[in-house]
Amino acid sequence: MDKKSVGTYFSFFNEVAIIEQLSRAMLEARLPNGLIAPHFTVLNHLTRLGDGKTPLDMARAFQVPKTSMTHTLSGLERHGLIEMRPHPKDGRSKQVWLTEEGRKVRERTIDALGPDFQKIAARFPVEQIENGLPLLESVRAYLDKMRDT
């Protein structure tokens, strides 16, 4: 592969990494003290897709090592935002449930992000973001597939 092409792929992943850094900082500025992005991401995931998921489900969903997920969940539990219960069908596994407080924190955070999203929307209409999504989704899916081969 020629150097210019390699450079293009590098640029792509580099931009992605910087946006990740900036958007994470933006989110964390709105989170209550002691919570960081991965905590919120879990709350949001469970709210949108339903709770009762297993830790491994979520490690896979975010593509983080399961050992990192254990740590994130223990933080959320310590803050009383989730509850861990044994899995009814699998003795090795657990289920993660949102508490009332967990739902509230998620909602309040989204509200707090309002002004930030307003600013972004003022510059990037939702259609433009929608147009960009399919490429990101397919790259993500492909990297995911690459990983377990």
Next chain:
Amino acid sequence: MDKKSVGTYFSFFNEVAIIEQLSRAMLEARLPNGLIAPHFTVLNHLTRLGDGKTPLDMARAFQVPKTSMTHTLSGLERHGLIEMRPHPKDGRSKQVWLTEEGRKVRERTIDALGPDFQKIAARFPVEQIENGLPLLESVRAYLDKMRDT
């Protein structure tokens, strides 16, 4: 803003975060022991844009806290991949220079990534990635601008 739009922006940043996670893992699998993605990113930046940059230059380029950059640079220095020199014009500042070994490690890593890029290129022709880049670049630039206002 309606919920659906908020969801779209969230999805966008969520995809970005997952791609960041996966691409970082891909890179780190090819790095020599003891080096992680931020180390490589610095080596690559200095190679492409020229060394002699200050730590703060690079913290800004990657949008990481300067205290994180200090840590990353100390790791690179410990591995003998960069050299820190006092800044000739500014007594508060420093300059970061690549060592021969630093250039080699960067080059070898890029070579080692060859097969990964091949696979990616087989699914996503470089034109497709190029088409996606402008949106990412402008989102990055805008978030950057938002941050210091």
Next chain:
DNA sequence: TGAGTTTAGTGCGATATCGTACTATATAGT
């Protein structure tokens, strides 16, 4: 030019990340 302000970098501490190794349970193949 001196006092106040800004900027570059670091020390430190709390917490996060993640690889390795482990335990317990489940599943598969015979």
Next chain:
DNA sequence: ACTATATAGTACGATATCGCACTAAACTCA
């Protein structure tokens, strides 16, 4: 059913991240 293998989760340790507080140098502007 019995053994071998695979899977879910965690303990632990090395290192990374990043906020806060600090020092030293540079800049500002009256």
